[in-house]
Amino acid sequence: MNAYEGLVDTGEERHWAFGTGFTAALSGVDRALPAEVDTEDLTAYCLMLGDDALILSQRLAEWCSRAPELEEDVALANIALDLLGQARLLLTRAAEADGVACDEDTLAFTRDEHEFRNVRLVEIDCGPGPGGDFAATIARLLVFSTYRLALLQRLTGSRDPVLAAVAAKGVKEVAYHRDHAAQWTLRLAGGTEFSRERMVAGLERVWPFVDELFAPHPVEARLPGIAVDSATLRAEVDEVLDTVFAAASLARPEVSPLATVAGRGGRDGVHTEAMGYLLAEMQHVHRSMPGATW
Amino acid sequence: MLDPELPVLTLADLGVLRDVHEDGDHVVVTITPTYSGCPALDEMRADLTRSLTAAGYTSVEVRTVLAPAWTTDWISDDGLRKLAEHGIAPPSRIGRRGPVPLNLEPPAARVACPRCGSLRTRELSRFGSTACKALRACGDCKEPFEHVKEI
Known part of the structure; x- marks a missing residue:
């Protein structure tokens, strides 16, 4: 028997060649839009949160089969899967708030670089190639999951029922991500001289991108009661990171934040050089063969 | 089903x-x-x-439905028993929990080995074959086993 036969669809449902092939991620969830909401802003906000998760998921998936140990391949892939799940729900919400005929896959696979609203922290290359290494990936995961957990915890009180529900689920998942990154930070910082050096370098690699997480954005300000003001998260995130650093005897890196371009950063579609390469890899199959199924 | x-x-x-x-x-x-x-x-x-x-x-x-979010507390008593019978350590009941704490200590080894019942077990990996399971090993019977994580 051909080894591939088992993969081929025998029933009526079609398998997807890429993307999800289904749009039922939010079926049955209360989708009513909150009263007096600017749908363009709600779409933009869902894209911000969804793109953060989607792009980091893509970066983490790059480690699969290349992590320091098998268990870590599995762990990073699982974390990527959680984030991908969150991204699907958020992009679906973005699409339906927008009211035009598109779906999560269209948003993930056909937008151009300037249309992505993720922070630049999640797109930079932190390995496994020469752009970084495992410690840099852990440093990024520590910063990002600490930020995202604080954000999602507040978002559980959002007036948008979908955002509140996605956040309530996400809180439980991201708490595990933060814990995983914190444990590795301790292990690397307290391991050998070499592993400690790498952990310090990893933190220095990601630190220029930290300020952007807390830069207040006009879209947030225009969605009172729905969005979370990023600036209000800083104290909580700093406190958690300081706790981890103290336990690991690490100092907060002293590097300057990466400048924005005329006040515009990742949230406004202005990205780093790494983003184009990432999207090329993530989108090329879909763009080469639009609508393909098998 | x-x-x-x-x-x-x-x-x-x-x-x-x-x-x-x-x-x-x-x-x-x-x-x-x-x-x-x-x-x-x-x-x-x-x-x-x-x-x-x-x-x-x-x-x-x-x-x-997404809300309220699923928790392992919703696994029935029967379900917990079936998991243990099939060599998968069931989750503990967590009850209502406040804000998620940051845990910098090694995870407490209070998971009993589903084979021999020993509490001398340790976590090999927080993330197992599926997102909902961690991988552990028993210090007494030496067997590895899966544990459904509390969430």
């Missing part, structure tokens, strides 16, 4: 089956995902549709 990834449990045991509403030949089933990215959800949806159609319902609707 069995869970695609933990086939010792029914969807009801697992607590993902939230509601069934029957109206003549029409049936509405409501399920909730365990994790946001759980790939089994679409399998469950397809399995439910197939089984209910085979059972004679002409119209089957499977709805997904």
Whole structure:
């Protein structure tokens, strides 16, 4: 028997060649839009949160089969899967708030670089190639999951029922991500001289991108009661990171934040050089063969 | 209906089956995902549709609810027992929890080995073959086993 036969669809449902092939991620969830909401802003906000998760998921998936140990391949892939799940729900919400005929896959696979609203922290290359290494990936995961957990915890009180529900689920998942990154930070910082050096370098690699997480954005300000003001998260995130650093005897890196371009950063579609390469890899199959199924 | 990834449990045991509403030949089933990215959800949806159609319902609707978010506390007592019988350490009951604490200590080893019952077990990896399970090993019988994480 051909080894591939088992993969081929025998029933009526079609398998997807890429993307999800289904749009039922939010079926049955209360989708009513909150009263007096600017749908363009709600779409933009869902894209911000969804793109953060989607792009980091893509970066983490790059480690699969290349992590320091098998268990870590599995762990990073699982974390990527959680984030991908969150991204699907958020992009679906973005699409339906927008009211035009598109779906999560269209948003993930056909937008151009300037249309992505993720922070630049999640797109930079932190390995496994020469752009970084495992410690840099852990440093990024520590910063990002600490930020995202604080954000999602507040978002559980959002007036948008979908955002509140996605956040309530996400809180439980991201708490595990933060814990995983914190444990590795301790292990690397307290391991050998070499592993400690790498952990310090990893933190220095990601630190220029930290300020952007807390830069207040006009879209947030225009969605009172729905969005979370990023600036209000800083104290909580700093406190958690300081706790981890103290336990690991690490100092907060002293590097300057990466400048924005005329006040515009990742949230406004202005990205780093790494983003184009990432999207090329993530989108090329879909763009080469639009609508393909098998 | 069995869970695609933990086939010792029914969807009801697992607590993902939230509601069934029957109206003549029409049936509405409501399920909730365990994790946001759980790939089994679409399998469950397809399995439910197939089984209910085979059972004679002409119209089957499977709805997904996100809130309230699934917790391992919804796994039935029967479900916990079945997991242990099949060599998977069941989750502890967590009850209502406040804000998620940051845990910088090694995880407490209070998970009993499903084979020999020893509490001398250690975590090998927080993330196992599926998002909902961690991988552990027993210090007494030396066997590795899976543990459904509390969430």
